[in-house]
Amino acid sequence: MDSKTKAKKKFFKGNAFLYIGFVITAAMLAMIIVSFFWTPFNPTEMDTAAKMAGPSSVHLLGTDNLGRDILSRIMKGAGTTFLISVCVVAIGCVCGIIIGSLCGYFGGIADAILTRVCDTITAFPAILLALVIISITGGGTMNVIIVLGILFIPSFARIVRSEYARCRNLNYIESARLMGASSFRIIFVHILPNTMAVLLPAITIGFNNAVLSEASMSFLGIGVKPPAASLGSMLRDAQTYLRNTPWYAISTGIAIALLILGFSLLSEGLQQAARREE
Amino acid sequence: MKYVIKKVIALIITLLVVSFLAFLAFQIIPGDPTTRILGSEATPEMVAALREQMGLNRPMLLRYLDWLGNFVRGNYGTSFTYKVSVNSLLADKLPVTILLTALSFIITGVVAIPLGILAGSVKSKIIDKIVIIIDQIVMSVPAFFIGMIVCFLFGILFRLFVPGQFVPLETDWRACIAYLVFPAVSIAIPRIAMTVKMLRSSILNQLGQDYVRTARSRGNNRRQYLFKHVIRNAMIPVITFLAISLAEIMTGTIIIEQVFTIPGIGRLLISSIGTRDFPVVQAIVVLIAAWIVIVNFAADIINQVVDPRMRNR
Numbered sequence: 001m002d003s004k005t006k007a008k009k010k011f012f013k014g015n016a017f018l019y020i021g022f023v024i025t026a027a028m029l030a031m032i033i034v035s036f037f038w039t040p041f042n043p044t045e046m047d048t049a050a051k052m053a054g055p056s057s058v059h060l061l062g063t064d065n066l067g068r069d070i071l072s073r074i075m076k077g078a079g080t081t082f083l084i085s086v087c088v089v090a091i092g093c094v095c096g097i098i099i100g101s102l103c104g105y106f107g108g109i110a111d112a113i114l115t116r117v118c119d120t121i122t123a124f125p126a127i128l129l130a131l132v133i134i135s136i137t138g139g140g141t142m143n144v145i146i147v148l149g150i151l152f153i154p155s156f157a158r159i160v161r162s163e164y165a166r167c168r169n170l171n172y173i174e175s176a177r178l179m180g181a182s183s184f185r186i187i188f189v190h191i192l193p194n195t196m197a198v199l200l201p202a203i204t205i206g207f208n209n210a211v212l213s214e215a216s217m218s219f220l221g222i223g224v225k226p227p228a229a230s231l232g233s234m235l236r237d238a239q240t241y242l243r244n245t246p247w248y249a250i251s252t253g254i255a256i257a258l259l260i261l262g263f264s265l266l267s268e269g270l271q272q273a274a275r276r277e278e
Numbered sequence: 279m280k281y282v283i284k285k286v287i288a289l290i291i292t293l294l295v296v297s298f299l300a301f302l303a304f305q306i307i308p309g310d311p312t313t314r315i316l317g318s319e320a321t322p323e324m325v326a327a328l329r330e331q332m333g334l335n336r337p338m339l340l341r342y343l344d345w346l347g348n349f350v351r352g353n354y355g356t357s358f359t360y361k362v363s364v365n366s367l368l369a370d371k372l373p374v375t376i377l378l379t380a381l382s383f384i385i386t387g388v389v390a391i392p393l394g395i396l397a398g399s400v401k402s403k404i405i406d407k408i409v410i411i412i413d414q415i416v417m418s419v420p421a422f423f424i425g426m427i428v429c430f431l432f433g434i435l436f437r438l439f440v441p442g443q444f445v446p447l448e449t450d451w452r453a454c455i456a457y458l459v460f461p462a463v464s465i466a467i468p469r470i471a472m473t474v475k476m477l478r479s480s481i482l483n484q485l486g487q488d489y490v491r492t493a494r495s496r497g498n499n500r501r502q503y504l505f506k507h508v509i510r511n512a513m514i515p516v517i518t519f520l521a522i523s524l525a526e527i528m529t530g531t532i533i534i535e536q537v538f539t540i541p542g543i544g545r546l547l548i549s550s551i552g553t554r555d556f557p558v559v560q561a562i563v564v565l566i567a568a569w570i571v572i573v574n575f576a577a578d579i580i581n582q583v584v585d586p587r588m589r590n591r
Contacts, residue, residue, distance in 0.1 A: 246430050
């Protein structure tokens, strides 16, 4: 056994959260990746002969009110939800790192103002602010990504800022400075890798929140527009037919819950791992 | 006292900033509000007259102050869609949402605190593990999906209520509350899980403190130091968390009202966003935002009252 797998073993050992979270997330991701190339049925193909059919060996999770295969739709819908979440977290994380690192490293009045603004924004639930902005700009996938992405910046900026404020006067940074490293180099080459212990859990919890926010907004009918479908918009459709096809709502809801559970366990596990290292 | 005054001033400033931003947000909407009211066939004279009448030609700051004055007095403008005052639209919807929020909050507190204390003080490692796992799973289920499961189980299978047939408060308040219990529970379940998790880790954190060892060495048994010292200290962060929950629950009602078709302000908000009925959206958003700011303020004050150490900060 080489040292790398040994280190991995030690990483997972006694950290059930990390392990289970990793397994669930990996399984969901595998399903999403497969859905890009293959689904059991065409997710938009309607089979009028098999409307609202219950789970069977042909349609594992049954069909919906238009005779579409639910498993195929969940696979595609999870893909949409996940892609939106990736974009949202990417916007929030990259902008958050830039703002947070500059604020934390340089400090000063801009830092004081931006910190205050971030504190105020994070005091409001993201979904409420998103509703306000969407009511002005209108819904749709692109708008949801941009709005949620922007709303995710403050939480990342706060975390990154506090790490930079803590690190900027540590010895190794002083030595880097004495060796003539530029501020840019110190910020991105020397400090950034050291923020990973707090950044990784933040990213996974960001996914957790992004999936939840996207699902909520599409559920409210202001997110993804048909014919595109995300898990949230599918749950919205499924609600109408709760009486006749309960398996539709239940399987879609479980898919959302599994995505969220995977990310929240990962985050929990990563935090535990970071604590143990200290 | 000085702390409270400082906080009140901060509260007022925050409220002003939030209200100004809410005002500003709805000023930059593309399109003229007059065309929305008059329709596309209005003559330029009609538009000019209405602009003058609505005060749209005056400087923005004055318009903000006007709007704020009206808002504080409870005059929220006229709905574009329904052509009636926003006030009359909110009058019978706000109580429903407030009742739902209150019910949900009570359920959260009543269930979560004993459960959290149990989870934090249990000695068996296996039970502790099971609690953590269940907690983590419950936290991951969105409230609106829990709402659907509740609809399916208690509405369709057990027929305890009819999903979609809300009984107004005036008709029969008992039936109304009986209906609202189900959505209230749906919002409360994930929040209960979060509170239990927090209370549990807070108790475990306190149990590791030095004063616990001192209390024990003085001959107190586990029950004594748990209830006399540990839980009292462990409750401090949880009380703040519960207070802030009031804000989160209020936001949660927006979504849950869709699931249970409850005619509260959340449903009105979503339908108004759909029809771009901005006066209604603005009024509801400012009300919820003000609520959140006030709840956060209350949480600060409560925190300060229950934890004297905070007063010197």
